[in-house]
Amino acid sequence: MREHCGLCGVAGDPEAVALVAEGLHAQQHRGQEAAGLLVSSSEGLKVHKGLGLVSQVLSTMPDGWRTSGIPAAMGHVRYGTFGSGGVINAQPLLVRMAGVQVGIAHNGTITNAAPLREDLERSGAIFTTNSDTEVVLHLMAREMEGTGGHIRHSLELALERLEGAFCLLLLTPSELIAVRDPHGFRPLNLGRIGHSGWAVASETIAFPLCCAEYVREIRAGEILSIPNGGGEPRSGTFDGRETLFGGPCRLSQCIFEHVYFARPGSLVFGDSVYEVRIRMGETLAAEAPSVCDTVIPVPDSGMFAALGYSRKMCVPFDMGFTRNHYVGRTFIDPATARRAAMVTRKLQPIPEAVKGRRICVVEDSIVRGTTSRARIRALREAGAKEVHMRVSCPPHRYGCFFGIDFPEPSSLIANTRTLEQIASLLEVDSLAYLSLEGMLSCVRAHSPCDYCTACFSGLYPVQPPSDGIPRPCGG
Numbered sequence: 001m002r003e004h005c006g007l008c009g010v011a012g013d014p015e016a017v018a019l020v021a022e023g024l025h026a027q028q029h030r031g032q033e034a035a036g037l038l039v040s041s042s043e044g045l046k047v048h049k050g051l052g053l054v055s056q057v058l059s060t061m062p063d064g065w066r067t068s069g070i071p072a073a074m075g076h077v078r079y080g081t082f083g084s085g086g087v088i089n090a091q092p093l094l095v096r097m098a099g100v101q102v103g104i105a106h107n108g109t110i111t112n113a114a115p116l117r118e119d120l121e122r123s124g125a126i127f128t129t130n131s132d133t134e135v136v137l138h139l140m141a142r143e144m145e146g147t148g149g150h151i152r153h154s155l156e157l158a159l160e161r162l163e164g165a166f167c168l169l170l171l172t173p174s175e176l177i178a179v180r181d182p183h184g185f186r187p188l189n190l191g192r193i194g195h196s197g198w199a200v201a202s203e204t205i206a207f208p209l210c211c212a213e214y215v216r217e218i219r220a221g222e223i224l225s226i227p228n229g230g231g232e233p234r235s236g237t238f239d240g241r242e243t244l245f246g247g248p249c250r251l252s253q254c255i256f257e258h259v260y261f262a263r264p265g266s267l268v269f270g271d272s273v274y275e276v277r278i279r280m281g282e283t284l285a286a287e288a289p290s291v292c293d294t295v296i297p298v299p300d301s302g303m304f305a306a307l308g309y310s311r312k313m314c315v316p317f318d319m320g321f322t323r324n325h326y327v328g329r330t331f332i333d334p335a336t337a338r339r340a341a342m343v344t345r346k347l348q349p350i351p352e353a354v355k356g357r358r359i360c361v362v363e364d365s366i367v368r369g370t371t372s373r374a375r376i377r378a379l380r381e382a383g384a385k386e387v388h389m390r391v392s393c394p395p396h397r398y399g400c401f402f403g404i405d406f407p408e409p410s411s412l413i414a415n416t417r418t419l420e421q422i423a424s425l426l427e428v429d430s431l432a433y434l435s436l437e438g439m440l441s442c443v444r445a446h447s448p449c450d451y452c453t454a455c456f457s458g459l460y461p462v463q464p465p466s467d468g469i470p471r472p473c474g475g
C-alpha cells in the first residue's frame with residue numbers, strides 16, 4: 001500500500017522557495033520516490049526535480065533560489081504507482097502553451113485519464129510522461145485558441161472533462177492556482193503568511209514550517225487563485241463568478257487519510273487526525289474489547305488508535321515494538337520475500353515488554369496480512385502468552401481508483417475471507433475490526449455521508465475505469 005502525493009505552494013512571500021522546501025519536508029510521508037520545486041523567477045518559471053527524498057533533491061537546487069527574493073513557488077512529493085516511476089514523471093511538470101509558461105503538480109488519480117489520453121493521442125498530442133497529470137495540460141492547450149490564450153478559462157474548461165481525484169496546484173508567471181476536485185477526495189488547505197502571503201498545502205502540518213496560519217480547507221470544486229506577488233486570493237471562475245466547478249455531486253473525502261496516511265499533527269477535512277485516531281481506538285474498544293494485560297501499537301500509524309483503545313479499556317499501554325528508523329518503508333521493495341525481511345528488520349518486539357503477557361496489538365489496517373503475520377510470530381517468539389489483534393478500520397476488501405495504490409483485490413487478505421479465516425491466517429488468538437459505522441462516527445467536521453469508504457464497502461462514488469484497472473497516477 002503506497003501513499004499518494006503531497007503539494008505545497010506559497011505566493012506573496014520573498015522567502016517562498018525556502019518555505020515551500022520546508023512544507024515539502026513536512027509532507028515527505030506523502031511521497032518518497034521523487035520531489036520537485038517550481039519557482040516564478042525574474043527569468044520566468046524554472047523547475048528543479050529528481051528522484052529521492054526532498055532533502056536529496058533540493059540539495060542540488062540552483063544556487064541563489066533560496067536567497068533571490070522569489071515571491072512564488074510550489075512543490076510536490078511523489079509516489080508513483082507501479083510502472084510509472086522514473087524522473088520523467090517527477091513533478092511539477094512545466095510546459096509552455098500559446099507562449100505562456102504553466103507548471104502543474106497533482107495529488108490523486110484522474111479516473112478517466114486513459115480514454116482522454118487515447119483521444120488526445122489520436123488527434124496528434126505527444127505525451128512526454130505516462131502520468132495522468134499531463135492530460136490536464138493537453139486539455140488546457142486544446143482550449144487556448146477558443147479562449148484567446150486565457151489560462152484560467154482554459155483550465156476551467158479542461159476541469160469539466162476530468163473525473164476522479166485531483167488536487168492540483170498550477171503556477172503561471174502571474175498567479176498560483178489551487179484546485180480541488182468536486183468530490184474532494186484529497187485534502188487541500190489554505191494558510192496565511194503575514195499580511196500578504198499565502199500558503200496552500202495538502203496537509204496543515206506543513207503550515208507551521210511555512211510560517212503560515214491555517215485559514216480553511218479549499219472547498220471541493222473550488223478554483224482559488226493567488227497573485228504571485230501576494231494579495232487576496234480569489235475564488236471562482238475567471239470571469240468573477242463565485243461558483244464551484246463540476247456541479248452538485250457527493251462529497252467523497254478519503255476516510256483512509258484519517259486512518260493511515262495523514263500525519264497526526266494535521267487537520268484533514270477539518271478534523272484533527274490525532275483526535276480522530278484516538279476516537280477510533282476508543283470506539284474499537286467499545287465495539288470489540290479484549291481480555292489482555294497490555295495494549296501495544298504497531299508504530300507509527302497505529303499509535304494513537306492504540307492509545308485510545310488502552311484508555312477506554314483501562315489497560316496499560318506499552319511500546320511492545322522498537323522501530324529501526326534507518327530501514328526504508330516496507331512497501332518500497334516490491335519483492336515479497338525481501339519485504340518480509342524488511343518487516344522484521346524494521347519493527348522488532350521488546351521481549352521485556354511482552355514476555356508472559358496477554359498482548360492486544362492495535363494495527364491501523366491490514367492489507368495483504370503478510371507483515372501482520374510476521375509481527376504476530378515475532379511477538380510469540382519474544383514470549384507473548386496470547387496475541388489478540390484489533391484493527392482501527394473495517395476490513396479492506398476492494399481496490400482504490402482515487403490515488404491510493406492498493407494491491408490487487410485478490411491479494412487483500414479480507415477480499416473473500418471471513419473474520420475467522422483471517423484470524424487463522426494471521427495466527428492470532430482473537431481478531432476484530434472497527435465497524436464502518438464506528439469508523440465514520442469518529443469524524444466530526446463533516447457528515448459521515450461526506451466520505452469515500454469504497455475500499456471497505458465497494459460503493460464507489462465515481463465510476464471506476466471501465467476495465468477496472470487502476471492507472472498510474474500523477475500524484
Ligand code: SF4
Nearest residue numbers: 254256400452454455
Ligand atoms: S477507496 Fe479507500 S483509499 Fe481510496 S479514496 Fe476511497 S476511502 Fe480512500
